[in-house]
């Protein structure tokens with residue numbers, strides 16, 4: 001990796017300077033962390049799966065008119081993206097109560113919400129990414145009211161698209177987190193979906209069995225994370241179907 005300059009190393013990805021100005025290479029690591037990196041492990045193959053899955057989601061979103069930073073996948077672990085300035089907010093959309101919302105408000109996990117709920121968290125690991133209000137966001141100038149309107153609209157469009165895609169393969173999209181960036185083009189700037197969308201940043205439950213197919217498996221030691229991500233990728237047609245157990249040719253009578 002000495003061939004290019006590293007720009008930033010996060011918990012699950014590394015960003016390198018891209019081949020042309022205004023581009024960045026996103027490298028997906030196998031590292032998994034939870035609870036603000038209190039829990040850490042390396043899950044072999046996770047980076048490859050998330051690279052493919054994020055490509056699939058971002059390409060689909062682009063095709064329905066949601067602007068994203070995604071340009072193209074380069075190889076098993078890397079994708080080329082447009083350089084943008086990440087707004088320091090994690091935008092969470094929830095369809096079903098789970099995780100921190102269940103804990104904070106005492107709503108049983110699995111309770112359907114009356115409508116999708118959008119929340120903002122301030123991206124600051126030293127503070128543990130606290131929940132913030134729109135008023136705080138505007139007052140502290142992390143985003144202006146027009147940005148906020150656009151962010152909510154974008155988050156809900158991502159929710160519609162992702163919910164439909166998952167529903168089609170028997171998976172409930174419980175909630176997810178996205179990050180949004182400012183893309184500067186001459187004198188103009190526009191907001192684009194950035195970072196990644198993968199089972200690291202979503203809650204995905206099998207519609208029939210309720211089985212978790214996302215990073216909660218790692219957070220709460222519920223089984224094999226790579227197998228679950230492979231299951232999601234296989235159902236979406238992103239990875240080839242697993243063989244049914246027979247290896248050799250079948251005998252034709």
Ligand code: TMP
Nearest residue numbers: 098099100101175176177200201202203
């Ligand atoms: P939460 O219920 O823990 O607030 O998480 C809501 C959604 O956001 C869930 O799909 C997992 C995702 N998420 C991240 O992608 N990164 C994070 O750091 C956290 C806390 C949650």
